[in-house]
Amino acid sequence: MxxxxxxxxxxxxxxxxxxxxxxxxxxxxxxxxxxxxxxxxxxxxxxxxxxxxxxxxxxxxxxxxxxxxxxxxxxxxxxxxxxxxxxxxxxxxxxxxxxxxxxxxxxxxINGRKEANILNKAIIPNLEDENYIHIDVGGGSTELNVFRGKKLIKSQSFKIGSVRKLSEKDRKVTVDAMQKWSLKAFPKKAKNIIGIGTGGNINKLFKIANKTKTNVIGLAELKALRAYVKAYSNRDRIKILKMNPDRADVIVPASDIYI
The missing domain is CATH 3.30.420.40 (ATPase, nucleotide binding domain)
Structure with missing residues (x-):
């Protein structure tokens, strides 16, 4: 079939x-x-x-x-x-x-909740008995999903993405709202929260990191990757880092959201 x-x-x-x-x-x-x-x-x-x-x-x-x-x-x-x-x-x-x-x-x-539900069908079978936050950064929205093991606890869609241009003020307000929502979504005693990133930009960053034995990128490493990519012009991201033109100009804004 x-x-x-x-x-x-x-x-x-x-x-x-x-x-x-x-x-x-x-x-x-x-x-x-x-x-x-x-x-x-x-x-x-x-x-x-x-x-x-x-x-x-x-x-x-x-x-x-x-x-x-x-x-x-x-x-x-x-x-x-x-x-x-x-x-x-x-x-x-x-x-x-x-x-x-x-x-x-x-x-x-589809709305943001339905979008998240479709992604979750692919993610849930791989989850273990841990605390997770799933971050999916798209062009126009970012979906956050909180899991305890395979159980979805909370989810929320935010109007911030790699293509959507926000003023500095609006961007800060939205990012602050995302951070506050994330902190409230977990119990105060929650430890070892694991982030799951999906989307074309995080996949490209992972390829640049050239990971061969693990599928994990730490926060410090993600920040270093973001700085590494930002140091290149859009033209050099295409020529040297082998990005598609429509990836080269959005990967840094997307990285900021993941971080």
Whole structure:
């Protein structure tokens, strides 16, 4: 059986197609296709409150491309989600309806809680009897989830991301709110809180760290990585650090949120 997933984010849009293998007590996947296109919906929405006609035209062409790939691979079922940029766009719902009628793709515009729930399905099986805070930094929002073992205790979405430009004052207010929420989410006696980072920026930082024997990065090391990347110009991040152009200009703001 072949399945597909479409992730319509603020900084990029992705399609993944897999073959699913079902056995007695296990389900496994083999990736057939992965496509990431740097269409930055958040650039429009977080400045103008809507998706502009030029960006909408590109979006339609991209959805037509995804639809064609889904048909060529003979996918049995797909699930398409759109997050903060499209849910905040004044014309997001209209574009969703037009995509369904003109392209034939059904998009689900989801809220921050639903976004976190989808991510948690992948995270929870790997959790042990510890205290965790899951931090997912996207282009337009950051989702925080607190776990005790495999049990989700609290979750909250904040309007801060790598693409969303906030004034220094608004950024400080939002970061302070995140920190206060995080402190209140755990019992006062909680110890050894483990952070789980997800998102393209933390994945890139991990690759730069060149970890081969562990999947752990300490806070001091994360701060050092952030300083290392910031020392490069955007051009050198692309040329020397091998970043995509749409990653080079957002990785430092994203790092600040994780830290």
């Amino acid at each position: 072949k399945l597909a997933a479409i992730d319509i984010g603020s900084n990029a849009i992705r399609l993944q197609i897999v073959t699913v293998f079902e056995e007695a007590h296990m389900v496994s996947f083999k990736k057939l296709e992965y496509l990431r296109f740097p269409l930055r919906l958040g650039h429009d929405v977080f400045k103008k409150g809507k998706i502009t006609p030029a960006t909408e035209s590109q979006f339609k062409k991209l959805m037509q491309t995804f639809k064609l790939l889904i048909e060529l691979y003979q996918v049995k079922n797909y699930y398409a989600v759109a997050t903060s940029a499209m849910r905040e766009a004044s014309n997001g719902e209209l574009i969703r309806k037009k995509t369904k009628s003109e392209v034939g793709l059904d998009i689900n515009i």
